Amino acid sequence: MTRTDVVRWPLTLALLVLLMTGCAALGVVLAGSSWWLVLLIVASVVLVGSAGLRRAGVHRAVVPLLSMGGLIVLLTLFFGGGTGLLWLVPTGETVTRFTDLATSGVRSIQTQGTPAQVLDGILFLLAVGVGLLAILMDVLAIGLGRPALAGIPALVPVAVPGFVVSAGADWVALVATAAAYLLLLRIDVHLRGMRVNRQAGGRGTGITGATGAVRGAIVIGAIGIVGSLVFSLSAPVISGGAFGSGSSSALFGSGVSQLIELGQDLRRPTAGPALHYRTTAIEQPYLALRTYDDIKGTSWLPRPIEVDEDLTVDAIASPPGLSERVARTEVSTLIEIDGVRTDMLPVPVPATSVDGLTGDWYWSEDTRDISSTDSTTSGQDYVVTSLELQPTREQLRESGGRYPVAIEPSLFLPMGTPEIIGETARIVSQGTPSNYDAAVAIQDYLRGSEFRYDTEAPVEEGYDGGGADVIATFLEVKSGYCVHFASAMALMSRSLGIPARLALGYLPGTRTNTVVDGLNQYNVDSHDLHTWPELYFVGVGWVPFEPTPGRGSVPDYAAPESSTASGAPEAGEAPSVVPQPNDNPGLQSGPADSLAAEEDELPGTLARIGLVALGVLLLLLAPGAFRLARRRRRRRLLAANRAGAVLAWRELTDTAVDHGLEVYDTLTARELADSIRDRPGVGDTPRVREALERLLVATEQTHYARREGAVVDRGAGLLNDLDVVMHALRHGSRAVQRARALVFPASLTSTALRRMGLAAGTPGGA
């Protein structure tokens, strides 16, 4: 062997497939799938780059070092945030940034549940890891010629889920990785076989055997690639199912997940901006997204959305059961969406109309939830007119009488609801004169010092969720977050005969110093996601309560009479951008600042990587597109008889070059035609041979015959012949060649080089 290695592209490709299938196994512990594409880019660049270096004859010992350099440049481009020289060369600043990223990555791995949101830091760590694994695999498989060993680094990402979640990696990923590994071994064996054949000078049987092996390798490779792709796309769903916490549906995108997964959003170390708004209301409103009033088995469920096309949002009926006696103010709120993407509209309740939306939005008669059939909240800004209700305690106390039929389901408690719920409710509400007083008592009980707000505890103790059993546990452990508090209050109220349901939405958010038209702007982010109970009072309607300690604000009517100031911070003061939302605002200022910067950069980095990837993709597609356009133009000219044999010949030459034929300007047309005829699939059929001959003669006549008198075929007649020959050329080429002709047409560079006079005019040395 020489000191430089023989390039074996199939092996490189197999390594890439193996590594990426291995990485797909991470889908169990990581949310989304965009991170996989980023890793694919990193791994591709490293592996292909290494192969390219070997191809260029770089000494084998230097290849890993150069690959490492390439990896650093790539990381600087993706994660450097512009700190690098020309975005590429890392500087001292870049190092600092990388350290910060790594630290935050480690921290978010420690603090996040699964599936973890892939934040900047995690993505950085993943990219570094995959890049290093790729280099290691390249060295093992190609540098040292031990492809079998390359399976070991690929096992690293496969093994990670096993450490993090009890279920371990998904079996699909394991099977796909195994298939990819077999593919790698198969290709290695095949390549070794070819080398032996070549050394033995053997042809004959060796060739048929080789093509058979190639076919087999391609089949396995295709299965591996398709399998891993399918897996990576479906990974989040699979993992969701595995945890029994419901699927993370497409309904809620970044920022909002289902009620039950709300905890995951709250546990995120950094929050993404959800929306901002300005309002004329005196009290900053809660923004409701969706109502959960049905409890089945272990979880609260929203009503299925039934769209009634008549119920458009420009006029929403007055809330049911609201009597004229209740004081109200009509307020309007301008909401601009930042990051939240769902087909449910966050609005202050009760809304009476919404203006300025794009798409069709309808409100539901049962829940007054507003949803769209054809668009999402993405990029919307709209004005909501809503009522700010100020029911008095007396009005609530006096409420009584029959509940409307529509409300009765909200009294339902599932079979086998643990005793402790009803028991606790009775104890807490003992001696209260009215439903209202009972509700306030429950709220006060839950907000009391016994209960602790903690987003981690339910996960650690294994009672995450909002179902009846979970609430029973919660009432014992007395530690949880809004879902538990709200759910507990709703269930306890129901047990006392008060109709209750849950609302999912946003807290009022953080006041900013931005003032437009005399109104303060409020920023709401994903940490402001919240759940609260709504209780029904005849004559007033659905009335929200706030049982979660430390979150949101207790409405006036629900505040304990003795102390107007609850322990809750004012909504406007609560800094929400905290790594771990907790009760104590005093603790929040420290880490918030350092992480506030990161908050903006998370989508920024992803967007930048996306943009770079898109740019690279466009760049990669550009040659093919250009070539296609050129062919179309030529065919058009030929069809219109505006060009003749020479253009047809040029197109044919270019197509031949695209398919791997070497063409020099020292070749005569006839010599070129001969080599085209020698291509498989071209010379075999008389029809193609004749078409080629006609093209050739027409070209020769145009070039070399007398101008006058020569009957030269114009384009249209030649177009058919051209198509016949080009089709045969394509058909006879191997799939790889065809793909290369499509994506990287060699004719572009060769003609360009020829025009610049740089092309080697002669076949090298001969």
Add this chain to the structure above:
Amino acid sequence: MNAFPGRWVSESAVAGTSTVGMASRSAIDVDGETDVALADVQGAALAIMRNVESVIDGKHSAVQIALTVLLAEGHLLIEDVPGVGKTMLAKALAKSVDCSVSRIQFTPDLLPSDVTGVSIYNQAERRFEFKPGAIFANIVIGDEINRASPKTQSALLECMEERQVTVDGHSYPLARPFAVVATQNPIEMEGTYALPEAQRDRFMARISMGYPDPASELSMLDSRDLTSPLARIDAVVTGAQLRGMMSAARSVFASGAVKEYAVAVVRATRDDRDLRLGASPRATLQLIRAAKAQAALHGREYVLPDDIDSLAVAVLGHRLVPTTRALGHRSQDSALLIEETVRRILAATPVPTGSQGRL
């Protein structure tokens, strides 16, 4: 290759003596010229080719070049080791055309006047009378031309260039068509006088026959055991037709691009590092003429760069002299080195296309 039956009896070539075979026909000049359309040239040429190839097995390209040279009104030098059919080719070619053929067996003592002719005093008429030499024929076969003395060689070669003979102040035009097909043996050095470069230049092309492949050699054994195959072939075109074919070949169009290409190739031989002597402008002229003839041979009305390519070794090869350094360096046969060099030059010379080539 002794005396042959049939018409060729009149030719009396006896090796070892300075013998001149006289023209088999008294009519030296072919009268008139038959109009031959370009399209018919191909057919006639094919007939000649078939005729010749019935006696020369497996030498298609040599025969084709020989015929090309004939059509281009050039002279052909066949150079090869003895016994590969040089003379056979020359004779078969000559016999395929119904015209006068003479054969000169060159020996060191052959005199120039044997070739050109001599003025003899006619006592009866009391004046000098010109007795034409062997050169006065449509096709002259010069066997082993390098065995003649330089003086005789130069007499022959002057006739070839000027197409006339001057004796005692009188000029006698040579026949039309007039073609010399000379053979020479490169191996035999004793008693030979290698043709000087200047004189090799007079030949349009040099070909070598090469050994036949086994199959051809085998079939030759069967067909030539008893009789000479030459006896079996007859003329397939008349002299007038040949002249017509020559005219048609001359009328073939050589585009500017092709001429440029020929010039580029020839010029490249002059600058090549392995060549001491490059090809002359006359070589360029002859290259184009040969290319035209080849185009005509294929029934084509225009010359292709491919014609230049396929003729370049034959037309240029014998005019080139390799440097001693290149020869010593490669330690190989001069002809082989030259062939390689010409092919290298062809492979390195860009092929121009017509100016209409923009679209």
